Amino acid sequence: MTRFRFTENARWYGLGLALAAALVSLAILQYRSNRQLRDVLQTQMRANVQGSLMNVRFGLEQELSPICNTLLPSANPQKLDLEFYAREFSQWRDNAVHPALIANVFVYTHANAPELLRLEAAGKFKSEDWPARFVPLREELDKFSATDSPFLPWMIEENIPALALPTRDAPTPRIRSFLIVQLNTDELTQHILPELANRYLGSNGHLDYQVALITANAQRNVVYSSDASFGSDRHAPDAQLNVFGPPMADHGGPAPAGMFPSAARPAEKSTPRDEPGPNRFDAPEPQRREPGPLRLQTIRYSRDDRGWTLIARHRKGSVEAAVASIYHRNLAVSFGVLVVLSATIVLVVVTSQRARRLAHLKMDFVASVSHELRTPLTGIVMAAQNVADGLVDNKERAIRYGAAILGQAQQLSELIEQILLFSATEKGRHQYYFQWVDISEIIDSVLKRSASLIRSSAVRVEQSIEPDLPAIWGDYQALTQCLQNLLVNSIKYGGQDEWLGIRASRPARGNEIVITVEDHGIGIAPDEIKKIFEPFYRSPAVTSAQIHGSGLGLSIVQSMVAAMGGRLTVESDLGKGSRFSVHLPADKGPTPGEKASVSLEAAANR
Numbered sequence: 001m002t003r004f005r006f007t008e009n010a011r012w013y014g015l016g017l018a019l020a021a022a023l024v025s026l027a028i029l030q031y032r033s034n035r036q037l038r039d040v041l042q043t044q045m046r047a048n049v050q051g052s053l054m055n056v057r058f059g060l061e062q063e064l065s066p067i068c069n070t071l072l073p074s075a076n077p078q079k080l081d082l083e084f085y086a087r088e089f090s091q092w093r094d095n096a097v098h099p100a101l102i103a104n105v106f107v108y109t110h111a112n113a114p115e116l117l118r119l120e121a122a123g124k125f126k127s128e129d130w131p132a133r134f135v136p137l138r139e140e141l142d143k144f145s146a147t148d149s150p151f152l153p154w155m156i157e158e159n160i161p162a163l164a165l166p167t168r169d170a171p172t173p174r175i176r177s178f179l180i181v182q183l184n185t186d187e188l189t190q191h192i193l194p195e196l197a198n199r200y201l202g203s204n205g206h207l208d209y210q211v212a213l214i215t216a217n218a219q220r221n222v223v224y225s226s227d228a229s230f231g232s233d234r235h236a237p238d239a240q241l242n243v244f245g246p247p248m249a250d251h252g253g254p255a256p257a258g259m260f261p262s263a264a265r266p267a268e269k270s271t272p273r274d275e276p277g278p279n280r281f282d283a284p285e286p287q288r289r290e291p292g293p294l295r296l297q298t299i300r301y302s303r304d305d306r307g308w309t310l311i312a313r314h315r316k317g318s319v320e321a322a323v324a325s326i327y328h329r330n331l332a333v334s335f336g337v338l339v340v341l342s343a344t345i346v347l348v349v350v351t352s353q354r355a356r357r358l359a360h361l362k363m364d365f366v367a368s369v370s371h372e373l374r375t376p377l378t379g380i381v382m383a384a385q386n387v388a389d390g391l392v393d394n395k396e397r398a399i400r401y402g403a404a405i406l407g408q409a410q411q412l413s414e415l416i417e418q419i420l421l422f423s424a425t426e427k428g429r430h431q432y433y434f435q436w437v438d439i440s441e442i443i444d445s446v447l448k449r450s451a452s453l454i455r456s457s458a459v460r461v462e463q464s465i466e467p468d469l470p471a472i473w474g475d476y477q478a479l480t481q482c483l484q485n486l487l488v489n490s491i492k493y494g495g496q497d498e499w500l501g502i503r504a505s506r507p508a509r510g511n512e513i514v515i516t517v518e519d520h521g522i523g524i525a526p527d528e529i530k531k532i533f534e535p536f537y538r539s540p541a542v543t544s545a546q547i548h549g550s551g552l553g554l555s556i557v558q559s560m561v562a563a564m565g566g567r568l569t570v571e572s573d574l575g576k577g578s579r580f581s582v583h584l585p586a587d588k589g590p591t592p593g594e595k596a597s598v599s600l601e602a603a604a605n606r
């Protein structure tokens, strides 16, 4: 049996260890795959936000390309055609989604003396003085006017902002005039850019990223920002992109192949001011209203001038911070699941161990109850046999035999009562009848009931009841039963000293009455203290000493005391004795006015 238990236990522990190892491996795998996911997500989110900025750039190009295409004169105009510009502008305005995007249309002509003409509302061009902020642009354009360029594309000046297109009168190769389209910054920053940012960087009407359009030179200007402070601080954004020219060339990254025509790309590397010359733009002249990407040559006034840059940063501070918060949440959830799984496994193991122990205890109980039943039954059978055999031939012997049979029968009946009581308390079916109970009255009753046992075991009983103890609200029978169980145990396990103490007091701390039953007997080993309250448990020491019992008494006492709102405690020293205490709440129960009726009710219930 012992060998069987050993191998069974070893199997259980082996299984537990294997499960623990599997859980640890799972935790490590989970951790690793979470880290991999984090890295992938980080790269993906960075690529996505860069792609979204690229879409914003395309969106902006789509706003500008109809202007450039519409206002592009025929391949070789014979002379400056102002009416053409007026007509085409009016047509563009009628069809444009954002007609307010163009603030003014100018023509800077060198046909006779240099002159700036502005298109007025009536559709006529009128000579006008140069606005102050156009002066750097004029100086830049003057350099071009001295050159013989076969082709120059549309240019953009981002400080005004304005689009400029150099034109020639055939057959001269010289540039004779410039078309200048001044853009409306308010329309751009209050309508077009917010719409594009929401379209490409938002979800459900909410921007996941802060977006700004800045001029990325020494004095950094914020042209547009989705949030009040974003763009003016110098914290690194998650993604950035040139709005015109190569998307990332200024920031170290190559421009995506095939996206920008070769005519625009080499020109981006230097500025017209740095390197003006007739042969820089040598691509074939584009067809009018040509579909496809917009070719805009950026005008830079210095090497530091990087023009417009779109920047974006995640609302959580950065893509890393956003991913880290998702990563930590995922990690917490996965480890939480593993913890719950481990707890469940521990619970299953503990429960099954407990069930196995209970099954063993029940087997022990069956054996010990059979033994307990057999002893009095043998006594009864033997006494009855003697009577039947006619050995009881006088009155005195008959009385002795009768008393012996009665004693054994009572022992049997008590055992059966205890089993039935245990079954009732376990199922919660035991009926309690509450009433006000006087402590000294109940102790007297317990001592009277156990008088013959006390006498036969020659135990000295020391009794001490604190005067003026209040009555307690409890079940008289149940309380008597509890104290009697404790008292019988003190006699059974009371050892050589043959002494027991029974005390009732109301400690200064805690509003309760404590009834203590104490002995100087065999005591209980510390590792057994918890087990003795389990049903069917009997200490191996008492079983081997052949002290009778069922292992149910303390379990019954504990259930009953708990049902009366109290608790059962024990202090014990192995070999020195034990002290069991019933703690019951004082001053708990109906008010004095209710007292009489409840007592009557309790009496009627009996």
Ligand code: ADP
Pocket (backbone or CB within 6 Å): 489, 490, 493, 494, 519, 521, 522, 523, 524, 532, 537, 538, 539, 542, 548, 549, 550, 551, 552, 553, 554, 555, 577, 578
């Ligand atoms: P039983 O006395 O029928 O065995 P109990 O439930 O009353 O069942 O007690 C359970 C076990 O607790 C006992 O078998 C014994 O080992 C231990 N025990 C109970 N009371 C005492 C005591 N006063 N002194 C020593 N051991 C005790």
